[in-house]
Amino acid sequence: MTHTHFQHFEKKLVENDPVSIKSSSIFIVFIFTVIFLVVEIVGGIISGSLSLIADGFHMTTDAFALGLTLIAFWISQKPTEPTHTFGFRRAEIIAALLNGVLLIILSLIIVIGALSRFNTNYEIDSGLMFYIALVGLLINFFGMYKLKDDRKSNLNMRGAFLHLVGDTLGSLGALSAAVIIFFTGEVVVDILVSLLIMLLLLYNGFNLFKDSLHILMEGTPEGLDVKKIESEILGVKGVIGVHDMHVWSVSSNINSISCHVRVEEHSSCQPILLEIQKMLKETFKINHCTVQMEHCLPTVDYDCDDC
Ligand SMILES: [Zn+2]
Ligand SMILES: [Zn+2]
Ligand SMILES: [Zn+2]
Ligand SMILES: [Zn+2]
Incomplete structure (x- = not known):
């Protein structure tokens, strides 16, 4: 399926x-x-x-x-x-x-x-x-x-x-x-x-x-600190930048996050992604995350204003 x-x-x-x-x-x-x-x-x-x-x-x-x-x-x-x-x-x-x-x-x-x-x-x-x-x-x-x-x-x-x-x-x-x-x-x-x-x-x-x-109004869910989430993501090994982060609730108790994560040019991004998802779930109880991984390649146009 x-x-x-x-x-x-x-x-x-x-x-x-x-x-x-x-x-x-x-x-x-x-x-x-x-x-x-x-x-x-x-x-x-x-x-x-x-x-x-x-x-x-x-x-x-x-x-x-x-x-x-x-x-x-x-x-x-x-x-x-x-x-x-x-x-x-x-x-x-x-x-x-x-x-x-x-x-x-x-x-x-x-x-x-x-x-x-x-x-x-x-x-x-x-x-x-x-x-x-x-x-x-x-x-x-x-x-x-x-x-x-x-x-x-x-x-x-x-x-x-x-x-x-x-x-x-x-x-x-x-x-x-x-x-x-x-x-x-x-x-x-x-x-x-x-x-x-x-x-x-x-x-x-x-x-x-x-x-x-x-x-x-898609406000940040009560009890979640965006700055803290950002620094925790930055703390994951291989991550060199986070931007375009949004944290919101679909309904009470159902929190979502979306963000762009920049990683080193030659790093393997899949383990980093899994690490981030695990951390978001365990530390912040955010179960639905959408993470856009971006390798830091100056020659590639990501169609992302911040890259
Ligand atoms: Zn009453
Ligand atoms: Zn990748
Ligand atoms: Zn999903
Ligand atoms: Zn980006």
Whole structure:
């Protein structure tokens, strides 16, 4: 069978991808989130608590994010094909970017809602608010427990986990607001808590937006130092120069590198290439590398500006 590059790439992804996707745990959390967001928004309207409604909106964005994450996982599992030589891994990053944008927009909308409530009089059923916030807290603890092992595996899992941390703090806030309102009748606490929830949402959204944009802009993957990679390649025996180096992520955890390596005129370049590939894999965990070997012959035109 002929070895085409897209087949080779797919094989690498499957073999070396450290991400074992736990879409089933996300699905369970998704179902719980959808059920509870309805409970929370309806409960917020009945009890008159803005922080419950805000938390319900928060849950809505979580449900949306989790749904997008699931869809993105399914899409990114599609194998590579001649028209998509990188496969569909980037779908995950696009979903993360959309999540980030959605979080930012919704948090701003709810902040405006909270601010408009400052000068109006309203009553809150703190008892109902308390019980709903308590159930929310338990559901968030359950969700965090479900996702805690997967959160380091990729951007969307991290995003999903961060959402739940925000939700847990939100539920804790709503719970304490209900207690304070019950004893003091100070409904302004409710507005302050809803603002706090939205700040957390905004923070998560901004980080998700920033990180996914970094990947879409082909930014150097987090934790990789290009200068260090360069000096390690230069350290390989026989290498006299490195240029035109690019390091990027196709998706979270899947890093690629391409570079031109200049070797001495009469050296045998194959062992050097193998040495470089081994070093990149072992030292930097870069599994997909494209190295253009160039012998330093002044008479040959390599069609490379730097040679
Ligand atoms: Zn959330
Ligand atoms: Zn050669
Ligand atoms: Zn390759
Ligand atoms: Zn070159």
